[in-house]
Amino acid sequence: MKQRNLRSENKKNSNLKLISSTIKNLSKKGINELTMHDVSQGAGLSQGIVNFHFKNKEFLLIETLRFISNEYLHSFQKSILKTENDPRRKLIGIIENDFSKKICTREKIAVWFTFFSEIKYKPAYHQICKERDLYYQSITENIFAELIKKENIKLSKKNIAKGFQALIMGLWLDQLEDPDTFNRIQAKKICFEFIKSNFPKQFKRII
Amino acid sequence: MKQRNLRSENKKNSNLKLISSTIKNLSKKGINELTMHDVSQGAGLSQGIVNFHFKNKEFLLIETLRFISNEYLHSFQKSILKTENDPRRKLIGIIENDFSKKICTREKIAVWFTFFSEIKYKPAYHQICKERDLYYQSITENIFAELIKKENIKLSKKNIAKGFQALIMGLWLDQLEDPDTFNRIQAKKICFEFIKSNFPKQFKRII
Amino acid sequence: MKQRNLRSENKKNSNLKLISSTIKNLSKKGINELTMHDVSQGAGLSQGIVNFHFKNKEFLLIETLRFISNEYLHSFQKSILKTENDPRRKLIGIIENDFSKKICTREKIAVWFTFFSEIKYKPAYHQICKERDLYYQSITENIFAELIKKENIKLSKKNIAKGFQALIMGLWLDQLEDPDTFNRIQAKKICFEFIKSNFPKQFKRII
Amino acid sequence: MKQRNLRSENKKNSNLKLISSTIKNLSKKGINELTMHDVSQGAGLSQGIVNFHFKNKEFLLIETLRFISNEYLHSFQKSILKTENDPRRKLIGIIENDFSKKICTREKIAVWFTFFSEIKYKPAYHQICKERDLYYQSITENIFAELIKKENIKLSKKNIAKGFQALIMGLWLDQLEDPDTFNRIQAKKICFEFIKSNFPKQFKRII
DNA sequence: AATGAATGAGGGTTCATTCAT
């Protein structure tokens, strides 16, 4: 019994090591150049081990995407949970999170876009990304709904949520394309100005 | 003389056919899965010809990126040239172009993001993309500068241009991720609302 | 522990099989026509294995040259070790070895000349061949030095050693060019006559 | 008529240019790496032209070998023709020729050995080389026969001729393997010593 | 659970050769 637990502990451990190695390597190589050898090497394990744990390169990549997706979601959720029920603070929390030093690194963005670029050909990637987006979408829509109500204006919560999310993704891409001039503070400012221009009463004062 | 012209005509023709084939294939395969065989086959030519015209796969891809980049720029320029000097109409022209049936197809977007995802590892891709962006950036900054002046408000032309561009890229990505619900009209609407909220006096009436 | 030994045994074994196959094939094909497929096939192994063990064709060839060079040197050394300190017998041993059935086969000579022909363009080949030659040269020089002393004549040990080595290489080439009339005994006789004419007192009687 | 002559003149000219280019390229590349493109480029002509003139890469190489073989033979014959009927002077002439600045260049030697290395697999090469050797052999055998007679000793003219030729080939190879220390004068000296030791009466004085 | 030698399909690339101009 104990042994079995130990074993499954080890297994989990190896899985994690391999996924971490995948991410690390993906951040400097792109999916094409990533080899199973890179992954196992980076995890300090041996060649065939990846197939032992993940059956397939494809499954490894899917699990990796799932991993970073979950990682993102946890961080996302944490950023809004601590804000009680203030939609203003929730939105600010989301922006702060999306451009935090933990989330918005060039390495992680690169990994994301690696997967994005394959969305069209890999249904599994598509689904995971879509799920994340739908969740993000529904949360922000609700927030914007509240803000629209409070601001007492006529705006489509859907459109504004879509625009908000698009803006953030576009700024992430910017960080990929233009790492030298990109900076987190400016990106956040652009987001805040987006909100401010739509909800002047509620956001004029801050920032 | 005639002969030579005919020859170089043929050569150009083959080049074009190969690049077209590359784009077509890239839109359904991703760089990894794209084979030289696919490309030559798709162009109705034989195996080794790609290496004859482009030296190797890498150069083929670079030329392909350059091609779609130029194609985009021509379309972009055309969209603002016919608007005389009205910044409002210029901006509208840009949006209309960016989400036109010609530019904003899922196929083309897929190709763009295929290259974006490799930016970090391929300096050649990086440079081409950056050039395009800088151009786009400088043009839109100037437009926004005029709009800011006319609107008589305090806004950073740089930030608003960056936000604008990011918004568009994010919406392009949205079309990749969510092709079923995405529609060009909504995307344009989101863009117009972005402008309207920043320049209410100049854009309130239209749309 | 045992496992590891077995594994490395197997690895060595495969290496050897591949090099042997390379030699066998080189003796009937020449470097150009030699394919990796030939090599693996001849070793009873599969395609990619050669690259696994030797990185690429070039390294395989270098290791092969190193192998036949070592093989030659071992044989060479054995031929002089058992002769105590008699320079006469040493020289005879060298000649016997150089034209023995084991060393002077048309197959092996062909392999040697295959490599010789590339010396000028492949520094790695050059070095291995040069090392072998320098060793041969230094050993024979010493032998000739002793013979010169004993014979009490005035001769350059360097020149005679160079001439001796050249003669042998030339006869090897002869065996390649004229396999029908070439015979080991005649070759050896020519060598002995070379020596006899230079050291008549010491070699007159033998042979 | 005139035109036809002009044409065949041109043809001969092109042939020559292509063979020269082959030799030049062979001296820095080895047969493996030599491409038809190299050859035509080097001759200042266009790609397909080699096949037009020589049908085949193989035939080009054969013609090239024939060319250098003839070139050698002309030089060889010239070196003995001007010596009237003195076998001593003939032999000296041959040696002088074989290690002349014109014949014994590292480039030319490299070309020779390139062909030697393929002798075993290419009957056409074999034949050309053999013919040259037989001629050389018969001439030197006759010379040595005269010398043996004059010297009044018991020696096999065949063996001595074979040894002589082998010595020269071995020294050529030496120049390939050890271009830094090799020098023409030393090589000739070694040859002369070979003769001197066999025909002391006739060669003691010279050199 | 882990190893790493071995497999073998499939890719990119080279290059002799052809042929319309």
Added chain:
DNA sequence: CATGAATGAACCCTCATTCAT
């Protein structure tokens, strides 16, 4: 006679995957 774009066979090599240990 000459050109050079085009062909396509064949090669080297990579790499995901397997499996005996």
